[in-house]
Amino acid sequence: MRLVAGLTAAALSGLAAAAGQQQDAEVYMLQSSWQASSETPSIPKEVARHIFLQRTSRQRYGSDLRDIPSSIDTEVAVDQLARFGKNPTPLFTHADKTDASQLVVIIEGAAAEQSNRLKEKLGQKAAFTISDPPSSTANNHLMALFRNMGVASSHQCDISAMVNPFDTDCWTGPSSVVKYDLRASPKTVDSLLDNFSRLDKFVADGDLDVMLVVLPESSRSSKLSHWSAAAAGTGSDLRRRRDAEMVISDQDNTQAKTTSAPTNAPAAAPGGDGGSAARRTKPVPQCFRSLDSCMTGTDSCSGHGECVDKYGRGNSSGSEAAASCFACVCKASVVEREGAPTKGRKTVQWGGSMCQKEDISVQFWMIAGFSIVIVGAVSFAISLLFGVGEETLPGVIGAGVSRSK
Template sequence: MRLVAGLTAAALSGLAAAANQQSAEVYLLQSSWQSSPETPSIPKEVARHIFLQRTSRQRYGSDLRDIPGSIDTQTAVDHLATFGKTPTPLFTHADKTDASQLVVILEGTAAEQSSRLKEKLGQNAAFTISDPPSATANKHLMTLFRNLGVASSQQCELSAMINPFEADCWAGPSSVVKYDLRASPETLDALFDNLSRLDKFVADGDLEVLLVLLPESSRSSKLNHWSAAAAGAAADLRRRRDAEMVISDQDNTTPKATPPAKKPAASSGSGSAAHRAKPIPQCFPSLKSCMADTNSCSGHGECVNKYGGGGGNSSDSASAPASSCFACVCKATVVSPPEKGRKTKHWGGNMCQKEDISVQFWLIAGFTVTIVGAVTFAIYLLFGVGEETLPGVIGAGVSRSK
């Protein structure tokens, strides 16, 4: 009897926890957006793809393999097309720039705060997230954005973040920021005080905003990732990393010394074995880490900040902002002395470790196609001449001998 009572109490507590789980509201502030009276409810995986599609600095290819079975793929694609970033028209003036993309995640939103925000905005939520994950999942999500170079520093207040021309808080055309309303409830008041400025930026087409209101009940959720995959956001980051290893010319020309049995080590000039064993990311947070993990771009280039205004040697690990993205820029090298003829090699790859032979390939391919076409055309002409009938005058002058 006690066992049955215990099972019943556990089941009722589970149902109560599921009932207390509130959905997260997402508001879309966009100049061409018209709110609908019906608010769709989408899973967290689709919402994550919408965030990535809006903030991606390159063309985002959606990998929808992590979409749960509760929603079909076509419906997920429709949500991405509806709530994602509007594609640039084909025939657009060169001086026309896309609006900056801002995603604001507000944790610990109370029901009263959500109602006030809805009243101030004067519109319904664009969509709701049916299963908002925990605060741990939000930290993983911000780490993903930070590795992609789009997450902003938490030191910037919301009143400064809504200005896309604020150079101290914006390092590119998109940004993601997260605030905890339970720890800093004044953030919502700052949003209310600056709604007129925000509306002006949105109306002028300079800014598009996603406001994600995560309820307080989601803070202790058992969902620790925004993605349904086993590794969540970490797996998504690994798919964006290049699994190639660091290669240097000295590895092929200089014989390696046998390391001691107790403490193996490698010389600093040829790169350590640990550097060659781990995958190299597309972005490094500092110049020092870029130079160390790529073996100085394999000696064929230099590390520069993709999204910074200065060169690669203008920032270090102490002064580089959180949104810095240092990567290798490859340079050409001369591999033969001038008296024997100048021979230049071009390099590619995320560590400048590959020789770029695209020019040679296209020369050989173009020459081969041209020669094959010319020979085929000549054979066709020869067959055409052989098939022509002789004129009748030649046949009339021939007589049979008696």
């Protein structure tokens, strides 16, 4: 009986160890220029975190890997970041015109059956795996970092809206990060599969690049509470580097951000409200899918224009069209001059994506053209004077003034 009991206990402990074994997280790449490799590398969580930051950063991310532990080869980490990260934007090129929108979707608590369904629908194997996916607490810290960077939205959007990069309600810029917990939202996988055709169309057209991070259910019980070794506090040197570089910090500094927000907030423009000034600091899409979204997103073109369909295929009722591209068309406005010496009216031209900037190109070219003409006239007059002075006198005048012998 003791032998049977011992064998039973050993078998149960083996099953418990197998059930509690940490599984790797799978990361899939969906973009038009992506070519899957025959090998699926395993990447540490610190390097994977830098890949997420590099793909979604709205500034030029410097790939500062100072928080990478010494056990990870830096050259290998740089190669992985260059392979799976976003290609750098060419100089003197607007990112919204050349780059696709970047979306990182984090699915937390995926079971084996759900992971297999996603793999079958995608029709490809994972681009890379994360060998040590951290816990739910670490995922919350990571999302707090993205929110502090202005990438992740403060409200949860449905997956059907997130796959549309032209949805101005959920997209506030060229990149976005969203996390879905399958324990709280069990139908997320079904919704993703139902909207896969729309997602694939945006990817094929080059409008969207997606990185799908599937975290297994076993990662909830992980002892790793941060994605970054520096945020976990492993070593005083890493803590000093973390304090010196805010972008690689993984701690939730929400209170500090809230305290410094009034100092860094842009001041309201004279004659306008603070809400309009705050909205103008956000990137404005090049195209809106409907007239209503254009009027809302541009504050009615700042009162200096109107929203029209650039391609002429939309309607004026405010409903969406399949190929509509609503944008602001600026109009001139007549204002009263201030001050006694300059009383009267003047016409002001407006420009910008929201018609929020005064167009002074006419005044500039008038001043520049007048200056060029004046400089040319003065130079021509001086050259004529030098030419007259260099001419020789006629012979008759020379004979009349010569001395007689």
